[in-house]
Amino acid sequence: xxxxxxxxxxxxxxxxxxxxxxxxxxxxxxxxxxxxxxxxxxxxxxxxxxxxxxxxxxxxxxxxxxxxxxxxxxxxxxxxxxxxxxxxxxxxxxxxxxxxxxxxxxxxxxxxxxxxxxxxxxxxxxxxxxxxxxxxxxxxxxxxxxxxxxxxxxxxxxxxxxxxxxxxxxxxxxxxxxxxxxxxxxxxxxxxxxxxxxxxxxxxxxxxxxxxxxxxxxxxxxxxxxxxxxxxxxxxxxxxxxxxxxxxxxxxxxxxxxxxxxxxxxxxxxxxxxxxxxxxxxxxxxxxxxxxxxxxxxxxxxxxxxxxxxxxxxxxxxxxxxxxxxxxxxxxxxxxxxxxxxxxxxxxxxxxxxxxxxxxxxxxxxxxxxxxxxxxxxxxxxxxxxxxxxxxxxxxxxxxxxxxxxxxxxxxxxxxxxxxxxxxxxxxxxxxxxxxxxxxxxxxxxxxxxxxxxxxxxxxxxxxxxxxxxxxxxxxxxxxxxxxxxxxxxxxxxxxxxxxxxxxxxxxxxxxxxxxxxxxxxxxxxxxxxxxxxxxxxxxxxxxxxx
Amino acid sequence: xxxxxxxxxxxxxxxxxxxxxxxxxxxxxxxxxxxxxxxxxxxxxxxxxxxxxxxxxxxxxxxxxxxxxxxxxxxxxxxxxxxxxxxxxxxxxxxxxxxxxxxxxxxxxxxxxxxxxxxxxxxxxxxxxxxxxxxxx
Numbered sequence: 001x002x003x004x005x006x007x008x009x010x011x012x013x014x015x016x017x018x019x020x021x022x023x024x025x026x027x028x029x030x031x032x033x034x035x036x037x038x039x040x041x042x043x044x045x046x047x048x049x050x051x052x053x054x055x056x057x058x059x060x061x062x063x064x065x066x067x068x069x070x071x072x073x074x075x076x077x078x079x080x081x082x083x084x085x086x087x088x089x090x091x092x093x094x095x096x097x098x099x100x101x102x103x104x105x106x107x108x109x110x111x112x113x114x115x116x117x118x119x120x121x122x123x124x125x126x127x128x129x130x131x132x133x134x135x136x137x138x139x140x141x142x143x144x145x146x147x148x149x150x151x152x153x154x155x156x157x158x159x160x161x162x163x164x165x166x167x168x169x170x171x172x173x174x175x176x177x178x179x180x181x182x183x184x185x186x187x188x189x190x191x192x193x194x195x196x197x198x199x200x201x202x203x204x205x206x207x208x209x210x211x212x213x214x215x216x217x218x219x220x221x222x223x224x225x226x227x228x229x230x231x232x233x234x235x236x237x238x239x240x241x242x243x244x245x246x247x248x249x250x251x252x253x254x255x256x257x258x259x260x261x262x263x264x265x266x267x268x269x270x271x272x273x274x275x276x277x278x279x280x281x282x283x284x285x286x287x288x289x290x291x292x293x294x295x296x297x298x299x300x301x302x303x304x305x306x307x308x309x310x311x312x313x314x315x316x317x318x319x320x321x322x323x324x325x326x327x328x329x330x331x332x333x334x335x336x337x338x339x340x341x342x343x344x345x346x347x348x349x350x351x352x353x354x355x356x357x358x359x360x361x362x363x364x365x366x367x368x369x370x371x372x373x374x375x376x377x378x379x380x381x382x383x384x385x386x387x388x389x390x391x392x393x394x395x396x397x398x399x400x401x402x403x404x405x406x407x408x409x410x411x412x413x414x415x416x417x418x419x420x421x422x423x424x425x426x427x428x429x430x431x432x433x434x435x436x437x438x439x440x441x442x443x444x445x446x447x448x449x450x451x452x453x454x455x456x457x458x459x460x461x462x463x464x465x466x467x468x469x470x471x472x473x474x475x476x477x478x479x480x481x482x483x484x485x486x487x488x489x490x491x492x493x494x495x496x497x498x499x500x501x502x503x504x505x506x507x508x509x510x511x512x513x514x515x516x517x518x519x520x521x522x523x524x525x526x527x528x529x530x531x532x533x534x535x536x537x538x539x540x541x542x543x544x545x546x547x
Numbered sequence: 548x549x550x551x552x553x554x555x556x557x558x559x560x561x562x563x564x565x566x567x568x569x570x571x572x573x574x575x576x577x578x579x580x581x582x583x584x585x586x587x588x589x590x591x592x593x594x595x596x597x598x599x600x601x602x603x604x605x606x607x608x609x610x611x612x613x614x615x616x617x618x619x620x621x622x623x624x625x626x627x628x629x630x631x632x633x634x635x636x637x638x639x640x641x642x643x644x645x646x647x648x649x650x651x652x653x654x655x656x657x658x659x660x661x662x663x664x665x666x667x668x669x670x671x672x673x674x675x676x677x678x679x680x681x682x683x684x
Contacts, residue, residue, distance in 0.1 A: 021597050029594035114590070115598065121590065121629060214590075217597025300633025387629075389590055485589045486631040 019115040019215040020544045022227060026235045028219045032482050040490045045482035048240055052247040052480055053498070059252075059519075060505055063512045071515040078518035081525050086367040090353035092528045093370050096200040099535045100401050103207075108539075109394030110547040114214040120390035124399070125313075126306050127387055132404060133309040134383045134471045135202055138257065138464040140194075140316075140411050141457065142264060145439040147193070148416025149423075149432055152186035154361075169360045172349055183420055187339035188346040190412050193365065195343065195405040197351070198373040201531065203400040205381025206388060208534040210396075211541045214389050219483025222246045222378055222530075228537045242530070243479050246378035249523045250479075251499055253376055254472040256517040258503035261465045262286045264437035268458040271441050272451065283504055289462060290500030293469035297492045301386070301474065308467050315460050319453060320414055326447050327418040328425070336413040343409070371524030374531065382475045386485075393542065419443040469499060549580040553648035553678070555639050555668070556584050558595055558605060567654035567683040572617030574652065574681070581620040583646055584610040587638050590627045599627035636671045643676055652681045 034043045044050075063070040082089075103109050112118055120127070154169045158176025161167065168174065171189040175181035208225035218224035223239035230238055262285040269275040296304030324332055356362050388396055422428040422443065431442040444453045473496040480495075481487040506512035554571045556564060575582045588595070588602040596602035603625035614621025626642060628634045643651055655669025666674075673680040 019598070027594050028592055115600075213592055214598070217592045220591040298633070301630035303633065386591070483591065484593065485591050486593070489632055492632075 019217075019546065020541075022212075022216040022218060024218070024227075024232065024235075026232070028483055031235070032484070041488040042491060043481055043484060043487040044491065045243075045480055048243045048247070048482065049480040051240070052244050052251075052476075055244070055248065056251055056498075056502065059516070060502055060512075063515055064505065064509050067509060067511055067515070071511045074515040074518040074522070077522045081522045082363050082367040082371060085525055086363045087353040089367045089370040089374075089524070089528060090351060090362070092532055093197045093201065094351050094353070095535065096204050096531065097196050097401075099538075100196075100200045100203050100397050103397050103538075103542075104394055104401075107547060108542040109397070110392060111211075111215070111542050111545040112390070112392045113210045113396065114389040116546055118214070118390040122306070122387055126310060128399065128403065129309040129313040130306055130387050130471075131202075131380075131384045131400060132407070133312050133464060133467040135199070135380050135404065138261060138461065138468060140408070141440060141461050141464060142436060143190075143194070144411055144415035145419045145431060145443050146436050147190045148186050148412055149419050149439065150186075151189045152182050152416075152420050152423075153432065155182035155185045166357050166359055169364065170358065171361045171365075172346065172358055174358075179424060183335070183424075184338060184342035185346065186420070187335065187412065187416065188342040189350060189361070189365070190416060191339060191343040191405075191409050192347065192350045193369045194408040194412065196401060197370065199401045199404050201370075201373045201377050202380045202384060203397055204531050204534050204538070205377040206384035206400065207393065207396060208538050208541075209382055209385035210388050211538060211545075213385065213483075215545055216541060220382070220385065220485065221479050221483040222382070224483070225534050225537050228540045229533055245523065245526065246382075247476050247479050249375045249520055249527070250379040250472055250476055251495075251502065252516055252520045253379065254468060254499050255502040255506060256513050256520060258286055258289065258465060258469065258500065259507040259513040260517075261461065262289070262503070262507065265458055265461050265465075267435070267437040268441055268454065268461065271438060272454050272458065279508060282507055285462075286500055286503050286507065289465045289469060290496060290503075292462075292466045293473065293500075294493060294496050296466060296470040297473050297496050298489060305467065305470050305474070308463060308470070312460065312463050312467060315456060315463070319456050319460065320411060322449075322453060323418055323444075323447065324414050326449075327414070328421045331421050331425075332414055332417045335417040336410060339413050339417075340409055368521065370528075371521045374524040374527045375520050375522075377527060377531065379472055379475050382478070383471045386474070386478075415440070415443065418447075422446065469496060473499065548578045549574070549650040549679075550578075551646060551648045552578075552580045552582045552650045552652055553639075553643050553646055554582055554584050555651070555653045555672075556586050556606070556609070558586055558602075558609060559593075561609075564654040564683075567652055568613065570681060570683050571652035572613060572619065574650070575619040576617050580650070581622065582610075582613070582617075583622045583624055583648065584613065585624045585626070585639065585642050585646075587626050587628050587631050587635055589631050590629065599625065602627075636668055636675075639668070639672055640675055643672075643678055648678050650679045650681065651676055652683065655682045655684055 031046050032043055033046050151171055155175045159166055159168050159174045171185055175185050212218045212224040213220040221243050223234045223242045226234050262282040265285055266277050266281050270277050296308055419431045423432050428446055431439050434442040440457055441454050444450050473492045476495045477492040478485050552571055552575050571582055586606045588599055606625045607623040610621045610623035626638055628638055653669050655667045669682040673682050
């Protein structure tokens, strides 16, 4: 799978062709502090490591000490961001998609990450498994059934208007009473949220980091993409702030997801085995997930993260094929084609940033999703960058944008389609009525071998969390070590444990998780600006590369 | 006695491996063995080099200097690794086999409590290598 043994046999790597190295006086690691706490060595960036760690602790204390005030403040912030800047999120996301499509067709797509003759580090399968597991694996488990179902139901319900404002949650003009059209609109809206736009967001961040690191020779941290704009100033406070914000979004994003994931896995275990729902089970789940993630980070990128991602992809594919075969196969396959056509048909209207009357859908669903993907992008993008050396820009964009989008369409058609067919054809509404965390299990309930498939479902949820947690720890460790990927192992262990501890503390406090999640999503706003600057930086950077 | 000595080097900390380098140089000179200096680097830019090629060039230069200083035949082999922190031991062991080295000379720290959690590179290589291993503390 990996080409390590070949590396060993070829000895000194052949020159890999010219790339346009940025000459700077900054030496990677010059701001780092190396030392030891007792017998444990460390190699950390000053001040990014300390400020990130301290501010995370301070925020956790704030939400614990003043839960109501913090909850109020964060949900106000979240509402202000998604309602006031909905047009900005939607417009920016469209720019990201168009820019990625431009890169595929433009001659700039010929540039290779890592120099003209660089060869890819990972096979397509290993690479794809890793970027998919980090990118959205866990979300697909929970929204695969629930989101198509929600949009289908709200579209069927039609529109309702009070004081001239739409109060329903249906996308666009809804499809009152028209079952076939409601299915098409529901699928189109779901694919819109999981297809090209989120992957374009990830692709921009990943491409910017990979380009400025592998081709320009700058450290693998978020600040490097700002070199064309800020020049040598990125080594000072502007750069520190960008990196700290990235650590912050990554750590809280992971901790809140870990907390919610534990709640959801607990619900599944309760449904399947009658394991009680409660703080004890959830704390045990987080501890277990963190322990597995620890083993994985200590085993490293090839021995841990990659293997887990491949196991995950195999299991997910198994579940997908199973549901496809035992579910309404022909209906699902025709839904796949229909959904794709419906997506293309509704795409211009769904992505329109201004003059919309479906405000609830646009702000509560789309703007929320865009902010969410963008707040995750430093983590996922940096991880994708780390494993993408040796690909051409064109190959990179096709594989990060188009293929995952198609997989999402298939996933949504299989899981959402099966659940919708259960409602439409059989009148089975358990999945439609179940709470979010149980929808998948209720859908699987009426298919054969339900206890086995539900168990695989829970296993997938847990392993997807482990892969998010371990890859997240690697990313935070690299950023807080100033772009060094060879810092002592103890550091990644520290971040992995820290993340689990933050998740447990927030889980045990009332409302801690949801208020911090609002805050994390609010970081999507400044990062949208960061991403727009990255588009420009990528264009500038690619133009000066030999092709 | 020996025909091919492999010396793993960390170019960022050459001061810490001075005694190991001297041991290897003298051993090579006495036995007439060829010495290959092996360095493992990340594929991302590091403080030493913008990319693995630049690192390889620096290592080759380092090996040439050592060869001249001790009057031995010296060669260099640079290896780019996905995750050097974790992959180092395995990479060194595979390289020793690939080079058919019959002796490995490497520096290591004095064992402490953390060696129970993460054994030192020198210790691990000594435990698992097929060749003779000279660990210099």
